[in-house]
Amino acid sequence: MAVVPTRARGANARVVAAFEDTPGIVPANTASWFNVPLVSHSLGEERPLIESDLLGQGREMQDPTPDVATNDGDVVVPVDVRNFGRWLRLFFGDPTTSGASGAFTHVFKSGARDLPSMSIEIGAPEVPAFSVNRGARGNQLRISQSRSGLLNATCSLICIGETTPTTATVGATTPASLATTRFPQAVGYVRKDGQLLGSVVGADFTYSNNLEKVETIQPDGRIEDSDPGMAQMSGSVNVRFKDRVLLDAATATPPTPMELSFGWNFGTFSLIFVVGRVFMPQAKKPVTGPNGIMQAFNWQGSKAASGSSVVATLINDVPSYTS
Known part of the structure; x- marks a missing residue:
């Protein structure tokens, strides 16, 4: 009987995660690990080599010297009604949760100190082969809206490092799992000052924590951590030119701030990003x-009058994202 090669395949990739009690320390409590629905990822530690600058050794190259380690990459995930709340927590911090009996409202606000x-x-x-990208923090969150297709989010992360690959998982063997039900692109909308904005062909937005790497001198060559900078939200709205709704706001003197919201409703579930004070250039x-x-x-x-530049509200049947 022929031996089938054990080549790794993306279809069988196992991705699990857990929030850390101490940044960079892989959680030992297996109960804290959960499955991560994944579209793609580019995480992984890199350590480039520096070419030798020695002279007088002839024309043959000398051994290179290892440089510092970096672990920056993107994780593309589905924007779904349950699992996406964990990514919102990574980027915005702990939410305020209310509700009961399968109808819970989770409110995430920008600008959290920690x-x-x-x-x-x-x-x-x-x-x-299993390895852990540890100390991962959310730097940028990007979402694009269109009339049809799959709704995904690109999460750009900065990690402290990656563990040496082992032959067994260090996470839970059977991690917690939430059913994956995607928000369809077809149910998305854009609103200006609470009113549905018509003739929108496409839209996108990027939320950034503007993380700053703490690049201290360390024996392992890795960063110490990454600290949040100024929270920032920006994007674009593409429309068929049929009225002056956005044109007048973009050409007003002085500039006229507005509220923009981007959202999706699917049955009893909903997700909406509200940017309370938006400026458009001409x-x-x-x-x-x-x-x-x-x-x-x-x-x-x-920054809006409420004190947050962005408020993301997720309504689903998950009781909590912090326990």
């Missing part, structure tokens, strides 16, 4: 052909 960190284990069971109105004229409005958020 943000959590996460350990993310990536495993290839066929090999087997934009061009290009004509590129005989068909409909498109106009792209870039925007940037600012």
Whole structure:
């Protein structure tokens, strides 16, 4: 009987994660680990080599010297009704939760002083090889809206380091799992000052914690941690040019702030990002052909009267994201 090679495949990749009690320390409590629905990832530690600068040794190259380690990468995840709340917690901090009997409202606000960190284990069971990207913090969260397709979020992370691959998982053998029910792109909307904004062809936004790496001198060559900087929200809205709703806001003197919200409703579940104070710069109105004229409005958020530049509200049947 032929032996089947045990090549690693993405379809079988095992991704589990846990929030850390101490940044960079992989949680030992197996009950704290949970499954992570994944589209793709580019995490992993890199340690480049520095070419030798020695002279007088002839024309042959000398041995290189290892440089510092870095572990920055993206994790692309589905924007779903349950699991996505964990990513919101990583980027915004602990939510305020209310409700009961399967209808819970989780409110995440930007600007938290302290943000959590996460350990993310990536495993290839066929090999087997399992390693943990530890001390992961949320730097940028990017979401694009369109009329159809799959709704995903790109989470750009900065990690302290990665553990040496082992043949067995260090997370839970059977981690906690939440059913994955995606929000469809087809049910998305954009609102301006609470009113549905028409003729929107596409939209996108990026929330950033502007993490600053703490690059101290350490014997393992890794960063000490990463600290949050100024919270920032920006994006763009692409519309068919049929009225002056956004044009007037972008050309007003002085600039007129507005509220923009981006959301999805699916049955009793919903997710909405509200940017309470938005400014739009004046934009061009290009004509590129005989068909409909498109106009792209870039925007940037600012601190709202409520004290937060961004408020994300997730309504689902999960009782808590902190226990």
